[in-house]
Structure formats: structure tokens, C-alpha cells
Amino acid sequence: MKAAYEKPAILRLETGYLNKFGNSPMYSRKVRSQIDAVTIDELVERFGSPLFVFSERTLRRKYREVHEAFATRYPHVVQAWSYKTNYLKAICAVFHEEGALAEVVSPFEYEKARALGIPGRDIIFNGPHKPMAALRRAVEEGAQIHVDHLDEIQDLEQLAAELGTQIPIGIRLNMDTGIHPQWTRFGLNLDSGQALDAVKRIHAKGRLVVTGLHAHIGTFILDPEAYRRETEKMVQFANLLQERFGYTIEYLDVGGGFPSKSRLKGTYLPPEVAVPHIDAYAEAITDALYANLAPGVFPRLILETGRALVDEAGFLVTTVVATKRLADGRRGYVADAGLNDLFTSFWYRFTIETDREVQGMNEPAMVNGPLCMNIDVIDEGTLLPPLRRGTRLVISPVGAYNVTQWMQFIEYRPAVVLVGEDGSVELIREREDLSDIERRERLPARLHRP
Numbered sequence: 001m002k003a004a005y006e007k008p009a010i011l012r013l014e015t016g017y018l019n020k021f022g023n024s025p026m027y028s029r030k031v032r033s034q035i036d037a038v039t040i041d042e043l044v045e046r047f048g049s050p051l052f053v054f055s056e057r058t059l060r061r062k063y064r065e066v067h068e069a070f071a072t073r074y075p076h077v078v079q080a081w082s083y084k085t086n087y088l089k090a091i092c093a094v095f096h097e098e099g100a101l102a103e104v105v106s107p108f109e110y111e112k113a114r115a116l117g118i119p120g121r122d123i124i125f126n127g128p129h130k131p132m133a134a135l136r137r138a139v140e141e142g143a144q145i146h147v148d149h150l151d152e153i154q155d156l157e158q159l160a161a162e163l164g165t166q167i168p169i170g171i172r173l174n175m176d177t178g179i180h181p182q183w184t185r186f187g188l189n190l191d192s193g194q195a196l197d198a199v200k201r202i203h204a205k206g207r208l209v210v211t212g213l214h215a216h217i218g219t220f221i222l223d224p225e226a227y228r229r230e231t232e233k234m235v236q237f238a239n240l241l242q243e244r245f246g247y248t249i250e251y252l253d254v255g256g257g258f259p260s261k262s263r264l265k266g267t268y269l270p271p272e273v274a275v276p277h278i279d280a281y282a283e284a285i286t287d288a289l290y291a292n293l294a295p296g297v298f299p300r301l302i303l304e305t306g307r308a309l310v311d312e313a314g315f316l317v318t319t320v321v322a323t324k325r326l327a328d329g330r331r332g333y334v335a336d337a338g339l340n341d342l343f344t345s346f347w348y349r350f351t352i353e354t355d356r357e358v359q360g361m362n363e364p365a366m367v368n369g370p371l372c373m374n375i376d377v378i379d380e381g382t383l384l385p386p387l388r389r390g391t392r393l394v395i396s397p398v399g400a401y402n403v404t405q406w407m408q409f410i411e412y413r414p415a416v417v418l419v420g421e422d423g424s425v426e427l428i429r430e431r432e433d434l435s436d437i438e439r440r441e442r443l444p445a446r447l448h449r450p
């Protein structure tokens with residue numbers, strides 16, 4: 001095939017640009033023509049562009065990988081799917097089918113779990129804002145409530161009095177595990193004695209019973225040792241509660257935060273090198289359990305893994321709608337998806353692949369989305385061969401936090417499909433249209449056009 005003519009570009013020679021394997025990045029290519037054997041062509045033809053695509057095979061593989069890492073080391077492991085990470089019904093249903101409980105942080109997420117058929121007893125209710133009506137429902141339905149602050153303790157005590165019952169609760173703790181900034185705005189601080197004071201108060205009132213401890217130390221935590229410190233502190237606190245108050249801690253919920261194979265902006269090493277295997281986390285946590293638990297005591301170990309389960313299962317297919325030469329000499333591409341669909345591009349640098357081989361030398365290129373805003377940047381300087389209008393790009397991993405934090409701003413939100421284990425492709429969220437956006441709007445009669 002005759003190579004297409006490409007206007008030559010003069011590029012500054014960058015010393016040190018060769019990688020340590022001696023390959024020039026100027027010609028290395030990242031091509032992804034299919035997702036689980038379904039071609040990008042077929043996906044775009046059937047569902048349009050942009051398009052979020054999820055791999056069911058990867059969802060299930062990741063779930064089982066995490067489960068195996070922990071369940072081979074500890075006898076009593078439970079996973080709770082973190083709804084906020086991705087609460088599309090189909091995604092949640094896959095994880096529930098694998099055995100996950102639901103971890104929710106708002107009345108909305110609670111309702112979502114219930115509407116999917118998850119009974120209250122299989123819901124963990126976290127979060128700093130649980131309105132009274134939501135708390136009441138959660139108590140009545142037997143959900144596991146993790147208290148975040150003293151006001152909530154008071155609300156629960158009031159509910160317990162009204163219902164004439166004792167309510168079992170978990171306490172969310174925050175603590176120094178070496179990860180900074182510390183997420184101290186959630187829960188009660190362990191190191192300062194705040195959590196212990198709260199338990200003294202709970203015990204004195206006698207309306208609530210502490211049956212669990214919870215912590216979530218952050219997200220994308222690259223150091224397994226932080227979990228060792230977290231687990232040690234939690235078990236030691238559980239031991240203290242047993243000794244001082246007679247509370248038997250039935251479960252320790254260590255939260256989520258395990259990293260996916262994504263690249264946090266500003267990190268030098270690629271994720272394959274920088275991100276420890278889940279086994280390293282399982283080892284640190286279960287080691288700390290065995291070192292600190294009383295002999296023969298095995299409380300349930302709960303994990304609220306979010307991004308590590310779903311991120312790599314998600315892809316965004318987008319199309320180049322315009323090509324430019326920017327004033328500083330870089331190539332510029334306008335894609336039909338941007339920050340509106342990829343909220344996490346603020347923090348993470350994605351892998352950008354073309355759906356087919358493209359001839360020509362790579363050049364540093366800026367990839368922008370369709371918004372009329374300067375911050376709509378998918379990548380400021382990725383190496384791409386010269387792309388033509390209409391080229392499809394596959395961006396990954398994007399399964400975590402994007403289809404929950406995406407914005408309806410300027411553009412409609414795209415369709416989402418699930419590629420099943422058998423290669424079937426099913427629509428799991430339709431592309432939006434005007435009726436979705438205007439459904440809640442009201443135009444005063446006096447402003448109607450005649």
C-alpha cells in the first residue's frame with residue numbers, strides 16, 4: 001500500500017529520548033483493534049462514538065483475583081462493591097453475582113442497591129451524610145451502618161430509643177498510616193483518642209453496640225505497608241474494646257484504595273512497575289491480622305475495593321474530529337470525548353491507542369475534548385503518529401469513577417456497553433438525548449414562544 005503523504009515536521013532532537021531497551025519511542029505503536037475479540041469497528045458502527053465499553057471477563061477476573069489473594073491467606077473474607085466507583089446496574093450486578101455486598105455512601109446509592117434486589121443486611125452504609133429518614137430505613141432493614149461522627153451517634157441513639165431496640169454499629173476510624181495527606185475528615189480519629197472517647201460515650205448510653213470497625217485510608221495507595229499499619233491499629237483497637245467494654249468486634253473493614261494499573265500524573269515509572277500486585281496488600285493485611293488477633297479469633301475481613309476491580313475493565317472509544325498544528329509546534333487533536341466523560345483525567349494519564357496501525361513517525365500531541373474550555377485536556381503530550389480526522393482512539397483504563405463523575409456539560413453523555421464473556425455486546429446505558437436533560441426543567445408559560 002502506498003504511504004499517505006504527510007507534511008514533514010521539524011522536531012527538536014531530545015537527548016535521552018531512547019528508552020533503556022534501545023527502542024525509539026518515535027516509532028513504537030499502541031494499537032488496540034478489539035476488546036475481548038469484538039472489533040472497535042463493530043462497536044462504533046452499532047453504538048456510535050464516543051462509547052464506553054466494559055469487559056465482563058475483566059470485571060470477573062479482577063474480582064476473583066482479589067478474592068483469591070485474600071481468601072487463600074485468611075479464612076473469612078468478604079468483598080463489598082463500592083458503588084460510587086461505578087454504579088451502573090450491570091456492573092454492580094456482575095459483582096453481586098460474584099458474591100459482593102453493596103458499599104454505599106448516600107441515600108441515593110442505598111436506594112440503588114435495594115432496587116437491584118440487594119437486601120438491607122447485605123448493604124454497608126458509609127458516608128458523612130446519612131439523613132434521619134435514610135438511617136431509619138437502614139436500621140429497619142438491618143444494614144451495617146458505619147458511623148462517621150458524633151452527631152450521627154446521637155441520631156442513632158435517638159432512633160434506638162424510638163424503636164425500643166439496641167442498634168449494632170461499626171465505627172469509621174481515621175489514623176496515621178504514613179499516607180499523607182491523611183483522610184481525617186471521615187470518621188473518628190484513633191491516634192488522638194477521639195474514637196475511644198466516642199466508644200466510652202456509646203457504652204455509657206447503652207443504646208448502640210459496637211460490632212465492627214471500618215477505615216478507608218485513601219485511594220490509589222501504592223504502599224502495602226500502609227495497610228499493615230492500618231490493620232495493626234484496627235486490631236489493637238478491637239482488642240481494647242473487648243477488654244474495656246466487652247464489645248466483640250465481628251468484622252474489620254479495611255476499606256478500599258488498592259491501585260489499578262493506571263498512571264497517576266507526575267509518577268515516572270509505568271504502572272507495570274510502580275503498582276504492587278494485590279498479593280502484596282493481602283500479605284501485609286493478613287500478616288498484621290495474625291500478629292495482633294487473639295488466638296482462635298477470626299473476625300470477618302471486609303474489603304471495599306473499588307478502582308482495582310473495575311478500572312481496567314473500562315475503555316472509552318473516541319473519534320478524532322479535527323487535527324491542528326498548535327502555536328508551539330505540537331500536533332493537536334480534537335476528540336469527540338473529553339473531560340466531560342473522563343473526569344479522572346485531572347489526576348491520571350491514560351493509555352491512548354489507535355484502533356489500527358497508522359503510518360508515520362510519532363510526534364508529541366495534545367489531545368483535547370469537544371468542550372469550549374481550555375481545561376478540556378485528555379493528554380498534553382502523548383506520542384502519536386500523524387492521525388487523520390475520523391481516526392478512532394481507545395483510552396484506558398477508565399472504568400473507575402468516570403461513569404459516576406462524568407458531567408452533562410455541553411455534550412450528551414455517551415452510551416455504555418458491556419462485552420459479555422461469550423462475546424455478546426449489550427447496551428447497559430443508552431446515549432442521552434435532549435429529553436434526559438430537560439425532563440426536570442419547567443418553562444414558565446409566560447416565556448413560551450408564541
Ligand SMILES: Cc1ncc(COP(=O)(O)O)c(C=O)c1O
Pocket residue numbers: 082084085103126127216218219220255256257258304305306307308400
Ligand atoms: C468508604 C470508601 N470505601 C471504598 C472506596 C473505594 O475506594 P477505591 O476505589 O480507591 O478502592 C471509597 C472511595 O472513595 C470510599 O470512600
